[in-house]
Amino acid sequence: MGDPASMVDLHYEDIVVGDGVETQAHTITMDDILGFAAVTRDHHPLHVDPDYCSRTEFGRPIAHGLYGLALIEGLKSELKLYENTSIASLGWDKVSFRAPAFVGDRVHVRMRFLAKRPSRDPARGIVTEGVELLNQDGRVVVAGEHVTMVKCRAAAS
Template identity: 40%
Template sequence: MTTTIAYSDAAGLAGTELGYTEWLEVTQDRINLFADATDDHQWIHVDPERAKDGPFGTPIAHGFLTLSLAVKFWSELFDLTDVTTKVNYGLDKVRFVSPVTVGSKVRMTAVIAEVTEVKGGYQFAVDQTIEIEGGSKPALVARGLYRFYA
């Protein structure tokens, strides 16, 4: 469910928990498309037969594929209205905690940790956790930085 807030209320959002996205299955097709887009065709990602004998018994998603899903998930969780520009400003910290095996389902939860005024708008520091359905540890934890300009 998307939390939609007006720009005029942005300053007070630090500490806001945004809930969870829907689950998303990470398919071999998605992994292969990411491999093509990044020219990273390491066998552990794209060769199911060879990956059977690898450390995870099946292909795993690229760590950066999992990270890239944070952009999709962020837009599912939060929207700030009355702005002219929304910018993915960067990351402060990223950890790839657990591999995402092909066929796994992942989702994200997020907390707006900080809201800082910047020239022309606000910067949000958002603590994001991508978890694996049935997993005991998250796939990824990151602090994303997003800017909203009025």
């Protein structure tokens, strides 16, 4: 894994397929889960009702899978990989929710550049990232591929 400090404001030309980076960790709180439920209007009892959850196989509330996916983006953004070079997120592929995330779990993101290609506009490039949200035990909670468009260095001059 690369040094996050050396991977700030990456242009298309800077990206090396196979390189990767890991983020700092975040501890999931019940406030995180309730806040996500409020914003998304997803108040399913598996996420917000400890009494209900005590009677499930999980035994306690689990974080929304989409919260984990959103947290991936938030933790990645703290790295400032494309702080001034990002053009747009083009989407997510192969997303899977592999394990539950609980209050108190300490999670971080492991990201690797899987592919890159020029776009039709020579000032832009397309990058595919493989991303995983891992818990404190190294278990993958959420995984997927993110496709993003970034500026080319020639366009910055």
